[in-house]
Amino acid sequence: MLLALRGVDKRFGDTLALSDITVELEGRAVGLLGPNGAGKTTLMRILLGLSSPSRGDVEVLGIDVRARPHEARARLGYAAEGPQRIPGLTGVESVAYAAELCGLGRRPALLRAHELLDLVNLGDARDRRVETYSTGMHQRVKVAMALAHDPALLLLDEPTTGLDPDSRDELLELLVSLRDGGGPAILLSTHLLHDVERTCDRCMILEGGALRFAGSLGELRRPNPRHYDVRIDGDEGARGRFVDTLVATGATVERGRRAGVLDVHLVAPDPRVLWSAAETSGVRLWHLEPRAPSLEEAFLATISAEARAGTGTSTGTGAPP
Amino acid sequence: MKDRVIEVGYRRLPPIQPRRGHAARTIARWALTLAWRKRATKISLAACAMIAMAHALGIVVVVLLQAAGTFGDSTPIAAMSLNVDRIVGNTQEVLSSFVSAQTYFTVIALAVIGGGFIAEDRRYGAFDLYFARALRRRDYLMGKLLAAGAVPALTIALPFVLLWLLAVGIAPSTLRLSLLWLFVPGLIGALVTSVVLTVTLLGVSALGERGRTIGVVFVFGWLLLSAVGESLAGNGLAAAGYLSPARDVATMIEALLDAGPASAAAAALELRGSVNPSALLSTLSLFGFASLGLAALVGRLRREVGG
Numbered sequence: 001m002l003l004a005l006r007g008v009d010k011r012f013g014d015t016l017a018l019s020d021i022t023v024e025l026e027g028r029a030v031g032l033l034g035p036n037g038a039g040k041t042t043l044m045r046i047l048l049g050l051s052s053p054s055r056g057d058v059e060v061l062g063i064d065v066r067a068r069p070h071e072a073r074a075r076l077g078y079a080a081e082g083p084q085r086i087p088g089l090t091g092v093e094s095v096a097y098a099a100e101l102c103g104l105g106r107r108p109a110l111l112r113a114h115e116l117l118d119l120v121n122l123g124d125a126r127d128r129r130v131e132t133y134s135t136g137m138h139q140r141v142k143v144a145m146a147l148a149h150d151p152a153l154l155l156l157d158e159p160t161t162g163l164d165p166d167s168r169d170e171l172l173e174l175l176v177s178l179r180d181g182g183g184p185a186i187l188l189s190t191h192l193l194h195d196v197e198r199t200c201d202r203c204m205i206l207e208g209g210a211l212r213f214a215g216s217l218g219e220l221r222r223p224n225p226r227h228y229d230v231r232i233d234g235d236e237g238a239r240g241r242f243v244d245t246l247v248a249t250g251a252t253v254e255r256g257r258r259a260g261v262l263d264v265h266l267v268a269p270d271p272r273v274l275w276s277a278a279e280t281s282g283v284r285l286w287h288l289e290p291r292a293p294s295l296e297e298a299f300l301a302t303i304s305a306e307a308r309a310g311t312g313t314s315t316g317t318g319a320p321p
Numbered sequence: 322m323k324d325r326v327i328e329v330g331y332r333r334l335p336p337i338q339p340r341r342g343h344a345a346r347t348i349a350r351w352a353l354t355l356a357w358r359k360r361a362t363k364i365s366l367a368a369c370a371m372i373a374m375a376h377a378l379g380i381v382v383v384v385l386l387q388a389a390g391t392f393g394d395s396t397p398i399a400a401m402s403l404n405v406d407r408i409v410g411n412t413q414e415v416l417s418s419f420v421s422a423q424t425y426f427t428v429i430a431l432a433v434i435g436g437g438f439i440a441e442d443r444r445y446g447a448f449d450l451y452f453a454r455a456l457r458r459r460d461y462l463m464g465k466l467l468a469a470g471a472v473p474a475l476t477i478a479l480p481f482v483l484l485w486l487l488a489v490g491i492a493p494s495t496l497r498l499s500l501l502w503l504f505v506p507g508l509i510g511a512l513v514t515s516v517v518l519t520v521t522l523l524g525v526s527a528l529g530e531r532g533r534t535i536g537v538v539f540v541f542g543w544l545l546l547s548a549v550g551e552s553l554a555g556n557g558l559a560a561a562g563y564l565s566p567a568r569d570v571a572t573m574i575e576a577l578l579d580a581g582p583a584s585a586a587a588a589a590l591e592l593r594g595s596v597n598p599s600a601l602l603s604t605l606s607l608f609g610f611a612s613l614g615l616a617a618l619v620g621r622l623r624r625e626v627g628g
Contacts (some may be wrong), residue, residue, distance in 0.1 A: 021405060048453055050452060050453065050626070052447075070455045070456075070457060071455070073453065073454055073455045073456075074455035076335075076453070077453075078449070078453035080446070080449040080450075080453065082446055082449075083445070083446065084445060084446035084447060084449050084450050085445050085446075085447065085450070086351075086355075086357040086442070086445065086447050086450065087441060087445055088358065089351075089355065093351075094473070097347070097351050098450070098454070100343075100347040100351075101344050101347055101454050102337060102346070102454050102455065103337040103338065103340070103343055103344075103455075104334075104337060105341030105522065112332075112334070115332060119331055145450065146453075147331070149337060149454070150332075150333055150334035150337075166497070176329070177330075178331060181330065181331055182331070182333065205539045216442065273493075
């Protein structure tokens, strides 16, 4: 089991940052999605044992984090959000230091640092001081530091924040290669849906400290039996009658994402309404397919309208808002 | 033909079994490595080395003069050496003067080297980098204490041992016996001074976020307290003398080494300042400063690092 939380609450004074989170997750790469302020970083810190939950049990990799936080952290690698660094150290020294802190000797730590800097594509900048690094280089050196001791689970908090598209692409590619290449499992906290879609096989969605969804991306994007992509053939009048007939049943009909395709939401999960409407209006059904929502649509459907209005979640490939 | 590594990729590691104290030693080593890269570190340590060398010279002069007197020579030097204790002082006085004087320079060296030990970690969010690993608060604390403690150990304790060895080494056998007993109390005094300076500096460092500012505050705080304590004690408020850390150090080390009254040379060069009435209270006062520092340090760590 990658992680298991049972009835986890976290309070900061009067503010309830996490509310009754109960989830068990397996997988090689899990996305932790949520709008800003959803409680993602708080949850990460609880998983690391850096913050204690006000209530509930937390297990990471089968280890009770509250009882044995150090044992858990020995198997976790964490790249925090923000420009954390130890000033004065070069890139290779930063990673070697991280490795030594985890128990590696000086020479093995240095060797590991060089390997990891090559892996995160910072080989050319390894001897530069970290304070001269760009945001993207900082993110990559933090990932290298998190990987220094070969953790079983890599926790990344907004790792692509502030990266240009090329750097972001490289970092996501690295995560995919770790996921598929026998590297550590990944827990990726982000509000960029594209990052999760590209790298993760499962996800958790948090909103206002509450868990809205936990499962595979396939489950999240499971086709809705009341939602169809429909393509019809017929003259203008017949097409109009078809739409009117459906609307009369309470369905909503909109133009679909593709040309000539209608986006139909039925009242009940019964597609026979579509055949019946086609028959009465005199159109031919060319294409009928239960609609699988995009990750963005599924995400927006999962979180509340209030959160939707204020969400900082982005599907773009550029820098986040 | 040499093997060339074209690409390594991600390599799994065998399970790591950290040795006891490894993390603390690593933190200390890297902190000192970083400090050594600053020019100010080298300059401040060079100043400390010069103070030690000056006192080494003093030891040589004093011991040789005492030796001449011991042999009952009829040279003018021997005649002078009959009153050598009163004129140039004795080894105890030179050693205590060394610890007292070196404390000032060590305060500066510590401020330069260790001012940012905790503060800069706070400023740059390095706590997350440390404590996201299997690192305990005590590992971090021990690492920083080791790093900061290395400075007074290098500038006060080690030179004290070397000066004592020098004195014992060049003293005639009749004088040597009287010098042997100085080692333990002197070293205790040097170590207490080192610990107090170390813990106090880290405590101050835990209060701020900029190493340079912390360094300035530490040095000025030390000087200000010392001056105020000295001044009030000089004006009849004897108890205020315990507020002066410099006076406390001098009181403690002179009592431990039994330095006796100031010699003419020490008085002329103002090498020995006034001391407090009670060495015990001075030592307790020093531990009070150290306790405040430790409380600030531990409090900061508890606030910054939960879990």
